[in-house]
Amino acid sequence: MNPILISFDLDHTLMVNPFRRWVFPDVDKAVHPLLSSGGGTPVRRMVQEHLDRLARREWVSAYDWDDILRTITGEKKSHLPFTVEDRVRHYAKPGRVWLFADVLPVLNRLHSQGVRMVAATNGWEKYQRPVTDCLGITRYLDSFHTPDTRGFAKPHPDFFDFPNGHPLVHIGDRIDQDIAGANRAKVVSVWINRHLTEEWRLRSLKERRTHPDFPHLVHRQLKQEGWEDSPSDEQIPDYLITSLEELEKVLNLMHP
């Protein structure tokens, strides 16, 4: 059996979930009449409550979107017409959720080589599994590691201390969660960014990592994630890939 265990972030690494495009607009529409004016839209209030919970290091409840919705609606919560979980299930349908084109060929090849793969996501399993089921990728994933099953969320290093083994490599699109978490846990960190210029895409893995502009690239990404400071050492990825196809190059470099 292949000893390698790879953990994958899900959202914007393998797939696009229905939250931003479908679920949150439904929440805004249905919940807005229940709330007092001022304080922003329902989803803005939910995101603020999520950030407040993260600031209190409430790693699990920060991603419990149904509890967050109940909290912001207070005594009106009994009037809610649906749960977030309902809405995710409703929208976990072809055409409403997407898989990146490079995902299935790579998961297939790694699976045929006996590489163990798991999901390592900050979305609770009940919000993620309907989407991975719809997209046909659940069967490649040995297990789901989520805040509700781990008791932690990325970037806490204990998040990666999986009961079925320590991953060798973690792949994700976010610097603040995926890369910082993997580096803290001493897991090889692979940042996937499918939006880079051809200049970057033409460079080898090593050339990208040693390029003088590499920290600027990471800084630009961090700004998009809401951070102003320059990247710290733990936010610098071990590898940058521009397509999931390049993950196999990373594995070859590690085990030539």
Ligand SMILES: [Mg+2]
């Ligand atoms: Mg992600």
